[in-house]
Amino acid sequence: MSVYKTGIYGAISFKEGTRAGPFWWQIIQGRKTQTIRVPRKDGRPHVIVGTTVKLYYKMRAKRVEKPTKGTEKAMNLPHLIAYAEVKSYEEISLLDVWFDEENAIADGFEDLDEFRLWFYPDWFDFPEIFKDAIKRAAEAELDKEIIFYLGRGAGKSTLKTAMDYLMRPLKRIKFKVFSASKATCPHCGKAGVNLAPVNSDDALCINCNYVYPVAEYTWRDPELPCESSLLPDKSV
Known part of the structure; x- marks a missing residue:
């Protein structure tokens, strides 16, 4: 399913991890396929089933205006982990899943x-x-x-x-990450990493945290779903 056919709605932020690994890493590996959230106070939905949602690492972290290439300052940028299709959005309680081992693993726990x-x-x-x-x-x-x-x-x-x-009452979101939201970093050589936009020309590798011009990344799929101008000009 193409991201362009589903539309983009909402964003989910992850910042921690468990004994099974950091949440962002588990998402990229396909181990963490859901998240449980508290309902919003205004009643609005977090996501819409069938649409695309952005998954971020530390989305609410303070942005750095001009991070120095390769410095720790870049760590303060919100990393775009991936784009994912929302498979289900349902109301549950902890009691519903309190004895469900499969749910615990899908939620990113050991x-x-x-x-x-x-x-x-x-x-x-x-x-x-x-x-x-x-x-x-x-x-x-x-x-x-x-x-x-x-x-x-x-x-x-x-x-x-x-x-x-x-x-x-809580909300459980199940999602499936688009495999196209990946690239190969020219610095660490890691294939299948995801990028965080820094500005109109540069992006941050989520694996090694180095900032490089977008043009230096090798894209695995020209249909990488992204609204950003960071994408290289490639015709399909």
Whole structure:
């Protein structure tokens, strides 16, 4: 599917990583294929299914006006990781995926425990009776409302707080990166890297962080989806 046929809507920023690797690296490798986000306060959608979304590394980082070639200042630029097609956009809760190992891996985590540690570390302090009750609720064996009233005293309050948190509405975005959004860097020789625009003439290699004129990059695909004037003039 061509990026030009789907249109471009929205952008998603990633800045951290897990034991499985930095999020941007996992995205390029095709390991991280989704992200879970808090709904926007204004109610607007993050993305639209079937359109193209821009994936950035540190999109909100402070831009450097004129980074010196090869210096660490270039690290402050928001890297364009890739362009991706939005495959699905759905409302979920953490409870829906709390026991789903495949979801944890697709979200960029090494395993289910790391996923839980990231989203709700208090889970590991719960007694087994609490964990069992929450699992039964997730598997629809026990009404979620009933769980609010299990236990006594502080235990009851703690379990209700946990259920409130795990049941809050979130948004899960599943995406597929366009394989065309890659190039070969003339400095490090890395094939399949992605570039961050610096200005009208230069781009930053996300692999080695060197800034080079766009003309020096070897493009693997002349149909690289990009709205920027950084693209070399190539007719298809």
